[in-house]
Amino acid sequence: MLLLMMTLAVLFFATTTVTANAATIYALSNPKTIQDAIDNAYHGQTILVRNGTYTENIIVNKRLKICSEHGPATTTVRAFDPDEHVFEVTVDHVEISGFTVTGATGYMQAGIYLSCIADNCSIYDNIVSNNSIGISLASSRSNMIYGNTVNSNNQDGFRLLSSISNTLSGNTVSSNNHAGICLWSSSYNMLMDNTVNSNNDRGIYLHDSSNYNTFAGNSVYSNNKNGICLKASSNYNMIYNNYFNNENNAWINGNNKINSTKTAGTNILGGPYFGGNYWSDYTGTDLNGDGFGDTLLPYDASGNIKYGGDWHPLVLQPDIAVTKVGNVTEGAPSTLVYFSITVNNTGNCALNPVSVVETLPAGMSFVSATPVADASASLITWTNIGPLAAGESKMLTLVAHIDPDAAGTLNSTVSAEGKPIHGAGVTDDAYYVITTLSPAISVHTTATPTEGAPGTDVTSKINVTNTGDCTLNPVTVVETLPAGMSFVSSTPVANVSASLITWTNIGPLAAGESKMLTLVTHIDHGASGTLNSTVSAEGKPIHGAGVTDDAYYVITALSPAISVHTTATPTEGAPGTDVTSKINVTNTGDCTLNPVTVVATLPAGMSFVSATPVANVSTGLITWTNIGPLAAGESKMLTLVTHIDHDAAGTLNSTVSAEGKPDSWSWSHRRCILCDNRSLSCYSGAYDRNPNRRSSWYSRDIHNKRHKHWRLHTLSGHGGRDSARRYELCLIHSHSERLGRFNYLD
Missing domain, CATH: 2.60.40.290 (Immunoglobulin-like)
Known part of the structure; x- marks a missing residue:
């Protein structure tokens, strides 16, 4: 076979060989082709191929590992001669990986060909396309062929001829002109977890006594002739846990088993049991919810499974349910709402991906999500919380904020969509309504009198009203007295600290409810001008920020x-x-x-x-x-x-x-009695606030002391409302200017 030039690439390899001697690393200088590297390599060495397109036909006749440096997207091997295989392996224990292999278009030529003496090889992570046959095995055994993409070949994607005990797994085999996977006289092979779709003839084809093969976990769909075809005395094959969705799913004769016994385990649909296969044209019903059909048994592909059939056909019943609850049903602006979103796979098959989208209404804003979600304006998206097995649930947490300008009812919507491994997705929606509260409070105050001389008691009536639509609790009221006024009493009792009079909580205050507070203060001696008193009320709704209002009144201190x-x-x-x-x-x-x-x-x-x-x-x-x-x-x-x-x-x-x-x-608001006396002085006395005792002072303190010529001339006083006041009292004698001092305490 001719080995021709390499284009657009640099090739190197670092090698190890495992023999009876110690491992040795070799380096060749300037290999011109992959074939040059092979020719100069020793058994057990690794050839690492750099990015590029290599145009040559390669014979691998040594036990080597040949792999690209960066995978098939950047490393292509194209047949120089289309009538020869691209890779022909003529020795066992060879690994080939990471290449795009193409161009062997001559009759029966393959992208990768394992000859009769090529056993125990590994062919993986390659793209094999546009050849006559993608990957071909001839009388080869015990090979591992996995993770390859084999598509758009002129005949079969895979062809196994008289080959036994090989494993094909995780390969994607599509758009080939004949069969996706073809077994001729090949037995004891294991085909697992392959995707075989859109092939022009059959998906999987066995003939000429291909026996004792096992097919499990394969997805076989959209193939033109049959999903799977066994003919020409192919017997004793085991076909279970596969997905078939083709116009004609099966044509099987011979003595083959189309299902296993019911065994616990996750099947190809994500259901809880292994058994039979999924057939898109099976119309029976699962009566007991185990994921298997219980009617129209056995499934026989409309008579095309000649002997027996599938006694445990899988039934695909995807379904999803989403529920949503919040920690509150109403809240004032700034309320944090904690939503718990539960997504439940209520079907009989796994769902993956599972996406969840929360749509927040105007008036609500995103705060956080667990697990982390993508937030874009009002859309909160969990791209994939799957996979979600049948019967499995997942909980999501969303924290949102009621905006300051929110009003009315806020309708929050969550949508969940799950995609089964095969078939169309399923959806469900849930809703939650938050009523936006409008808390408000007002405070009004009146003072009597609005002016007074020092010593005047001022009675303030403070009316606090819940003018919003929700209960407020606590409700705090604070009166700030100006300099020149002092606290006397309050109803209900308040805390007094210097000029701050505080009712810590007069709540709860229902919507529309009012409460009246009474405050008695005293105009201090020395006060003058206008005295500005402020009262502030703050109410807190059950959820959200508090609301406040202030009121003011002015007392004029008279002189x-x-x-x-x-x-x-x-x-x-x-x-x-x-x-x-x-x-x-x-x-x-x-x-x-x-x-x-x-x-x-x-x-x-x-x-x-x-x-x-x-x-x-x-x-x-x-x-x-x-x-x-x-x-x-x-x-x-x-x-x-x-x-x-x-x-x-x-x-x-x-x-x-x-x-x-x-x-x-x-008398009930006694302030000051003024006197202008010619040649008189003033003395101190004590006098209770009861106005009815004024005359008794005179009689008891003057006449009882037999000072018949003294008389009470003027009286002025100051002191607390609920205690004895202190008065200045002026006495005059009818015959002289002599003054006396008298004290009276009731």
Whole structure:
């Protein structure tokens, strides 16, 4: 055989030989062809062929391993002479792998040919195409031929002639012009897990006494004449666990076994038992769910299986179910929703691949997935969670987020699709609905009074309303008091820390429900101007982010003040002289005073004549009960005419006192009683807030002490609402300026 030039390639080999001597590594320089490398090699060495196209016909007559460096996609051996085999093996224990082998188109020529003395060889991972015969064995035995692609050859893909005990496994044999695999007078061979499809004649063809062969795990489909054909006295062959889907699945005569006994194990469809074969034209029914047909037995290919038939035909019933549950059925924006997606193979065959696609609705966003998924906008895709055996389930977890602008119902869809090893895929869908909640809260507050002098108690009514569509719990309310105001009390009880008044939880608050809080605060002494008080409410839905609202109210701290000035004409006179006094009362504060009481105290030696406006006269006391209201900055002039008595002598001291109360003042909200006293001082006393005890002070503390000429002139106080207040009390004596100090605690 001529060995011709190598094109577009560089060839090298590193070799080892295993003999009686130690292994030796050899290197040849510049081999021109694969055949050169073989000719210069020793038994047991390896020839490694670099990328390229080699045009030659090769005789392998030494026990060598011949393989390409990077596989058949980059290394081609093409026949120089089409009337010769591309590779002809004439010795045993040869390995050939990793080549595209083509061009032996002469009659009965093969891409790879094992002659009668080529035993125990391994032919694997090759692409053998466009030859007369793809791979041919002649009287060859015990060879392993696996993982090859044998297609588009002019006659058979594989041809075994008088060959025994060979194994063909995992090969893809397609689009050959005659049979995919042909056995002539060949016995005891094992054909397993091959794919034999789209051949122009038969898929598998046995004749001329090909006996005791085993066919298992092969997928034989879309072949033009028969899927499998046994004729001409081919007997005792074992055919089980194969997939046949051809226009004519079988033509078998002779004494052959078309099924094994029912045995536990994963069959070619992924079902739980070995037994017979899958036949696409079998129309029987599986009555007990074991994956085998129980009617129309045995299957005989419409009479084309001449003796017996398949008593355990496989039934292909792919099915898939998907379910989806979430940890919540409703949630506010920002709620994390945990979906559990269960995919179950409910059919009787394995599914692979199994893809799962989650479609999130507008208003929801992807957070994470287990196992990891591909996320693209609203599509979350698990490309393949298979294989999934019959009856097997897998759980997926998806975490999604309710978006801030989500509203209404959110319909989430998951679709699962499983593909059986053979046949069309199956699908199922599941849905889950989340109701988007719209939590909201409002807080409103009113204060009474809205202005007051220092010492005023302000009662705030705080109304908290759940204005959303879901329960809020907890609900926290915080009042922030401004400088100038102090806490007095709250209902319900709150936590007080400096200026922060906190109701930790007034919830749960159902949708539409309101709760009223009461807060009593106190305008501090020294407070002035506007006092801005803030109340904040925060409610938390069961799921999702909390909601808040604030309210504000302003208290005006008043600064009430009053002054009184008097002039007398004349300032001296004999007994019987009338003295006219002009009394000017001015509101020097920033708020209206009402009532405004003016009391003139006449000394001994002077008597009342007249008053303008009219006053009440009682002994030496001339009283204008109320000349108010007196607006801020407003003045009123009173006129008092008195008379120097006949027995009067010396200096006569007359005193005028003015008392004004802010409009907001009452006994229940006592603030300050002001006095402007001529030549008087003030002493301290204690007085309970009960207004009905004012007169008892006078009687019990003055008259009981037998100071009949003392009287209570003015009173001002401060202190807590629920404790005794401290008052400034001014006393005057009818005959002198001497003052006394009195204390009363009820």
